Amino acid sequence: MTLALFACQPSQSRGRLFEESMSSFRSPFQRDRDRIIHASAFRRLKHKTQVFVEHEGDYYRTRLTHSIEVAQVARTISGVLGLNTDLAEAIALAHDLGHTPFGHTGEDAMERLMAPYGGFDHNAQALRIVTRLERHYAGFDGLNLTWETLEGIAKHNGPVTGPNANKQHEGPLPYALAEVNAAWDLELSTHASAEAQVAAIADDVAYSHHDLHDGLRSGLFNEDDLMELPVTGPAFEEVDRLYPGLDKMRRRHEALRRVFGRMVEDVIAVAQNRLSAAQPQSVEDIRNLGTTVIRFSKPLYQELKAVRSFLFTRMYRAPSVMVVRAAVTRVVDDLFPLFMAEPQLLPEEWAADVAAARDEVELARIVADYVAGMTDRFAIQEHARLMGCEPVVRAG
Template structure:
C-alpha cells in the first residue's frame, strides 16, 4: 500500500475539512459554558481519564488473569496502547487527535471483570432481561453511572464522543431501521430517545481510526503475551504467512537475537505494517469519496479507515491463530469456567438479596423494582467490579471460590 507522504499531517497542526471540529460540536445533553483553555473534545478526553471506570481498568483482565504476572496486558494497558495508535493515525490523517484519543480511552469502559468470559457470562444471565453488551454498558457508565458532577449524572460528553463510543464499529441500524448486528441494546435505545446518536450512519473518521487501532493493538499484544506465557511459540507463528516473513527478515538481519528482543522486533514491525496500511487505504478512500465535512464521512455508506484486502487476510489469520492457540487453550478454558462461576454465583446472590451490594448507589431503592430493572442494576454492579474485587466478594459470600491461577 502506497502512502502519500505529502498529505500526512505530522507536526502540521492542520485539521482536514473532513475532520470533526471541536468548535462546531453538536453539543452536550446538558449545556455547559465553553472552556477558556481547552476544546470540547479535550474536555471530554480529560473527563474520561479522571473517571473511576478508567482507574478500574488496571485490574480488569485482557486475556491473562492479572495474578499470572505483572507484565501481561490489562484492560488499562490495552486501552493506552489503543489510544497511542489512534492518536498516531489521527495525526497522520489530519483528524482531531483529542476526539480519536477520547474514543479509544473510553471504548472498553463497559467490559466486565475476567475479560470476554465475564461478558459472555453476564449476557447469558441477563438474557431474559435484554442481555448484556459491553458497548451499551460503556454508554451507561458515561451517561449515568459515573456520579461526580453536581448538575448531572455521567460525564455529559459531547455528541461526537458519545457517537464514537456507540458506533465506532459501524452503524447499529440499517437505513430501514433494522439492527445491523441484531437488536439494538436497550440502554442505547433509551439514550437515543433523549439525544439522538443517528444509529443508521457511520461514525466520524476519528472513531473509525479508534476502532481499527483496537484491532491492531490486541492482535499485536496478544501475540506478545502469548509468547511470554508459553502458550504460543515462534513455530506456531509460522502459520501466518506475514509473521513467517517478518521472522525470516529479523533472523536474517539479527541472527543471534535473544528471544525477548526477537519478539519485540516482530511485534513492532507488525504494528508499523498495519498502521501504514490503514493510512494508505484511508487516503485512497478519501481521494475517491472526497468528503468535505465530517457529515460527508458519516453518510459515505462505507467505512473509510480500514485494512487493504491483503492485510485484512493477515488480520483474520492472526485472529484464527490466537483463537485456537490461546483463547481456547485448555488452561484458559479452565480459568474461564471458574470466572463464569464466580459471576454467576454473585449474580444469583445479589438478585436474591440486593442489600449485599453495599456500595451500589441504588441499593436502597432496588427492593421495589421489577425483576428486569433489578437485574440491570445487578449487572451494573458486577460489570464495574475488577477481577480482584469480584474474587474477594465471592470469597466473602461462599465457602469455596474457584482458583483462577
C-alpha cells in the same frame, strides 16, 4: 495543526446534553478525554484483563494498558490523516469502559444472565457508565460528554441500525444504548466520524499485536509457530536477516514491532486512497458514505484472519485458559443470582437505586451495573466471601 475538511471540528461540536460553559484552555474533545481519564470506571480497568485473569502475571495486558495502547495508535493515525486527535483519543480511551471482569469470559456470562432483562453489550454499557453511572458532578449524572464522543462510543464498529448495520448489532437494541439514544439521537443508522473509525481500527491493531506478545510470554505458543503464519512469519524472517543471532527477547520484540508497523502503515495507506477517491468535504459526508474509510486492505485483512484463527485455537481456547474460564464463569454465575435474590447485599451506596427499582428488570440492570463494574480481583474476593468458599483461582 490545521484539520482536514472532513475532521470533527471542536468549534462545530453538537455540544453536551447538559449545557456547560466552554473551557478557556481546552477544546470540548480535550475536556472529554480528561473526564474519561479521571473516571472511576477508567481506573478500574487497571485490574480488568483481556485474556488472562489478573492473578496470572504482572506482564500481561490489562484493559487499562490496552486502552492506552489503542489511544496511542489512534492519535498516530489521526494525526497523519488530519483528523482530530483529541476526539480519536477520547473514544479510544472510553471504548472498553463497559467491559466486565474476566474479559470476554465475563461478558459471555453476563450476556447469558441478562438475556431475560434486555441483554448486555459492553459498548452499550460504556454509554451507560458515561451518561449515568459515574456520579461525581453536581449538575448531572455521568460525564456529560459531547455528542461526538458518545456517537463514537456507540458506533465505532459501524452503524447499529439500518441497512448498513454491523452484524454484531443484530437483534433489538441493547437497553443501555436505547436509553441514551432516546435522550439524544445518536443517528445510529449512519457510520460514525472518521475519528471513531480510527479508534475502532486502533483497537484491532493493538490487540492483534499484544495478544501475540502475551501468548508468547505465556508459553501457549512459540516463535517457531509464528514463523508459519502470514504477517508474523515474514517479520521474523526480516529480523533474522538483519540481525542474525539476536537474543530471543530482542528478536521477538523486533519482529512484533514490524507486525505492528505493517498494520498501521496499511491502515494509513488505505485511508488516504479511500479519502482521495471519495473527496469528503465534511464530517457529515463521512457519516453518509455508506461505508468505512478507515480499514485494512483486503490482502492484509485476510492475512490477519489467519493469525486470529491461530490465536483463537492456541490462546483464547487453550486448555489451560479454558480451565480458568470455567472457574471465573462460576464467579459471575453465582454472584448475579445471589444479588438478585438478596439485593441488600449490595453496598450501601447502591441502596437508593435498589429502592427505586420498579420491577425485576430494573433490579437486574442495577445488579448488572454492579457486577460488570467489578475488577477481576474484587469479583474473586467477593465471591469467596459471600459464597463461603475458597477463591476460585489464586495468585501464582
